[in-house]
Amino acid sequence: MPMDHAPRRTPDRVKDRPTWLISRTFARSSGLLAAGFESHGSGLRSYHYRLLAALEEWGPASQADLGRGTGIDRSDVTAALSELEGRGLVERSVDPRHKRRNIVTITPAGIAQLLELDNVIDGIQEQVLKPLTSAQRRQFIALMVKLLAADEPLPKGSL
Amino acid sequence: MPMDHAPRRTPDRVKDRPTWLISRTFARSSGLLAAGFESHGSGLRSYHYRLLAALEEWGPASQADLGRGTGIDRSDVTAALSELEGRGLVERSVDPRHKRRNIVTITPAGIAQLLELDNVIDGIQEQVLKPLTSAQRRQFIALMVKLLAADEPLPKGSL
DNA sequence: TTTCAGTGTTGGTATGGCCAACATAGCAAG
């Protein structure tokens, strides 16, 4: 969660540590994101967006696969999907091969909503990176990609 | 809060957006931090560290000033300070000039604890930045500083 | 047939960042 108001000062031993900088950067980014979703997001939040994006890109999937694919917990997937279903943005249907499983599909309305959110979110990227030149932006992105590359344990298939 | 297990894949429209990269970077950093505090942090958490650092660096201060200085809410300052006081790491005494105000002072034990946490946290910086060369680390830090510079509204004095 | 892993759900936890209300203390004007 964002710490909206920055401290007036920050202790020296804190203020230049990467972990601190990262958390402040995140606070800023996530604050901007929340504000953007708030004003133009139709009441949806990042879970919804991620789920819609996954469905649009990978096609229909079970909830469990969606959870694994997006890194969202099964229980949270259920909740977010119910929200989306209520708005007619996705459809749940029982998998005939396995009655316990739902097959989730994005609807045309869902795709439209996704596109709309895309725009909102693109605008936010701009805001977030505004202080940097475009060369710096590219650098910044590249550095984070590198930082994260080690992490992702490489997909073992699935979905 | 950290999303400990990264998604196996990430939708294209999500995976290269700065806001996403930032949030993953934060998740990684904050996961590492939490793990570090867990194993070597004596049960303290980031609020405690920030408060100890502020006290060590700026000297005794009232709780309100600590809150303003560190960006931590008054109520959270109270709670964290009680924890620290219980461990003998800080002392609260009533300000004779203003009986409603506490003057908080770090104890020698508090300083020792702070130094210990410093080591732990430094180790974590290493881990976080491990994938980057030292030139890249400097770049990364500089970029974040620039990104954040606009934010901090400039201190209006106090503390 | 008994077990076992996988599924969707409900409900609960923890943390960090917040806000609201309160009693009281000091200050400032009248």
Place this chain on the structure above:
DNA sequence: CTTGCTATGTTGGCCATACCAACACTGAAA
């Protein structure tokens, strides 16, 4: 002095993100 205003510390709550635990049930392997 007394009436207000502001500041302080405290309590108790809220919300969001990310989790976990337990459940009932399905299908498939043993």
